[in-house]
Amino acid sequence: MRASIADIATHVGRQVTLHGWLHARRSSGKIHFLIVRDGTGFIQAVMSKAAVGDEAFLRADHLSQETSLSVTGAVRADARARGGYEIDVTSLEVHGDSHDYPITPKEHGVDYLLDRRHLWIRSERQTAILRVRHEVISAVRDFFNGRGFILCDTPIFTPAACEGTTTLFPVQYFEDTTAYLTQSGQLYNEANAMALGKVYCFGPTFRAEKSKTRRHLTEFWMVEPEMAYADLHDVIELAEGLLTSVVARVLETRRPELQILERDTSKLERVTAPFPRLTYDEAARRLAEKGQPFEYGTDLGGSDETVLSEQFDRPVCVTHYPAAVKAFYMKADPRQPDKALCVDVLAPEGYGEIIGGGQREDDLQRLEQRIRAHNLPPQAFEWYLDLRRYGSVPHGGFGMGIERCVSWICGLEHVRETIPYPRMLYRLYP
């Protein structure tokens, strides 16, 4: 009977066949310990000379790492085994051999592993991270679908800068047109929200910034909800609801993976609403109290975010940044026009900004002014201005970077491990 390792507990006492790969092998004169993985988990298969006979035992003597094989045997609970179960092999079939597998059980450098990312993802740690990523994405979709949001994806080829502030990847679009890879679905989302009320897009995003830090990728995935008839308060509540629901789901379904990653889950248990809320001015005061060198009026830097988030045990929402440092479409606070109705959510433990968003400028004249002030080509935004010409309403939303979110939930050092094939400044292979 065919079985998978994930549900091996349901097969105790029965004879099963596992289809997988040899992850590692330890051998004695008359007993082999084969660590087999099948994509759903890892298990130790025990092959004794007495049980399989001399010939079969000898053949298994030289099985090497990542040989694809099927093992058949009885499932047995065993306290000595990691995972609690073992399989006593009665027969073994090899499908494809594997010589000099480059990723050995010993340590390797990051550069070496990234050059072999297509093989690295087979490791226990990497498969655990990718399962958590899957769960985060799945929880995000369930959250929005459950709240009546319509998935309405935005284009990846775009005619011009969405925000005009960051560098874009140009691509040749037929003979004589240049298109750019999207850096945000934001503007299209606003149009979609005027059509469907509550929408979200979820796709890859591209930033040609020459960033070289543990928080940056040139290609990453972002989920962006947008709501018509919504203000900053609604946006913050939505962000809070999303994060608490995603963390709760991962804790509920991916404990074994978090354990493999040695994640301190008590820190995730504390991620419940409400999140602390600070204005930019309050944040600046806190930074000054901590002696953090910070120039009032500028955006928060990486170390500023770390100092702030360390003061709380859950994500913190920072609102009302100076309008000057934020994107042109942010609505100014009517009560203090130099501040924007925006929110950044900073993850705990120094993981920094994982969500950025706010209320959008819905007044035609003010928006035109902002476009001019940012030196953006007005003709590129005519369609966007139409949204203010034909039934403008207060609206808002945010973007959440999936990789930063997964990195935080998994407790990783670098976002590059949260995506199957990371794209970075100096890395486009494999």
Added chain:
RNA sequence: UCCUCGGUAGCUCAAUGGCAGAGCAUCCGGCUGUUAACCGGAGGGUUGCUGGUUCGAGUCCAGCCCGAGGAGCCA
């Protein structure tokens, strides 16, 4: 783009300006409860590249290439 650090065996790393080394991996042998198993043996080198200083350079100097961490920018 800037700052800092690094590049030596397949991998991870040692080596005061003076014989190029270890562990793991690989191959051979041993071992019936191993958990990155262990024990014995063998093979394995254009020290990133180019030039310079020196009796002598992995080591010092210059330039270049590649990578990592950080800054700026951002999710």
